[in-house]
Amino acid sequence: MENISDKIQKIRSEYGDKALVPEDLNSDPIQQFESWLADAIEVEASEPNAMAISTVDTENKPRSRYVLFKNIVNDSLVFHTHYESSKAKEINNNPNVSGIFFWPEIYRQIRFEGVASIADSKVSDEYFKSRPRGGQLSAWASHQSEEIEGREILEERIKELEKEFEGKEIPRPEFWGGYLIDVHHWEFWQGRKNRTHDRFSYSKVDTEWKTVRLSP
Numbered sequence: 414m415e416n417i418s419d420k421i422q423k424i425r426s427e428y429g430d431k432a433l434v435p436e437d438l439n440s441d442p443i444q445q446f447e448s449w450l451a452d453a454i455e456v457e458a459s460e461p462n463a464m465a466i467s468t469v470d471t472e473n474k475p476r477s478r479y480v481l482f483k484n485i486v487n488d489s490l491v492f493h494t495h496y497e498s499s500k501a502k503e504i505n506n507n508p509n510v511s512g513i514f515f516w517p518e519i520y521r522q523i524r525f526e527g528v529a530s531i532a533d534s535k536v537s538d539e540y541f542k543s544r545p546r547g548g549q550l551s552a553w554a555s556h557q558s559e560e561i562e563g564r565e566i567l568e569e570r571i572k573e574l575e576k577e578f579e580g581k582e583i584p585r586p587e588f589w590g591g592y593l594i595d596v597h598h599w600e601f602w603q604g605r606k607n608r609t610h611d612r613f614s615y616s617k618v619d620t621e622w623k624t625v626r627l628s629p
């Protein structure tokens with residue numbers, strides 16, 4: 414059987430050749446992000462709002478995982494999770510996070526760096542209400558990031574909760590909700606032919622955004 418190195422060597426994607434020029438960039442990176450996300454949704458990119466978020470643990474070891482970007486509130490990016498999960502403990506200890514979106518369908522990547530904080534309960538309640546009942550129950554049932562002996566424990570817990578909440582609105586558990594990421598650095602990457610990609614970063618200087626082109 415062909416080994417993985419040989420398989421990888423055969424992969425050689427070209428990244429289109431759509432130019433990203435300074436004139437196309439919105440002076441506000443949040444609007445630029447919104448416009449690129451809208452493009453990704455338009456082309457039906459797979460999981461367009463999935464973003465990888467990196468945190469550091471108490472020993473400064475970086476850890477990454479995907480979460481779903483759900484909203485923009487006060488110019489901050491919102492995602493939701495368990496407030497006792499590993500990521501939440503890491504954010505509590507060090508709120509500096511970085512994140513990344515990748516939309517291969519349009520050869521675009523967005524990176525960002527910012528500071529995370531717990532969202533207002535209104536933001537979390539609003540989103541929790543919009544979740545399908547199954548997602549609401551699993552938020553209650555899961556001790557996210559903790560070791561669990563078997564899947565049946567989770568399934569049993571969900572069955573119990575289904576009975577408990579039968580015919581009732583499911584409230585948001587206090588241990589589950591949103592985080593806001595206040596982004597102070599963004600980078601927009603447009604893949605180009607022969608790896609001559611276009612990259613622009615935005616850094617916040619006082620209250621202004623400074624934009625520069627970066628070498629690919």
Ligand SMILES: Cc1cc2nc3c(=O)[nH]c(=O)nc-3n(C[C@H](O)[C@H](O)[C@H](O)COP(=O)(O)O)c2cc1C
Pocket residue numbers: 460463476477478479480481482492493494495498499500501557558
């Ligand atoms: C596409 C995708 C989206 C995800 N979205 C979320 C999310 O919005 N919130 C969440 O807590 N976990 C989400 N997860 C699961 C996380 O990646 C992760 O397994 C979980 O949050 C536990 O991470 P932690 O132990 O570092 O806290 C998602 C996973 C994938 C693959």
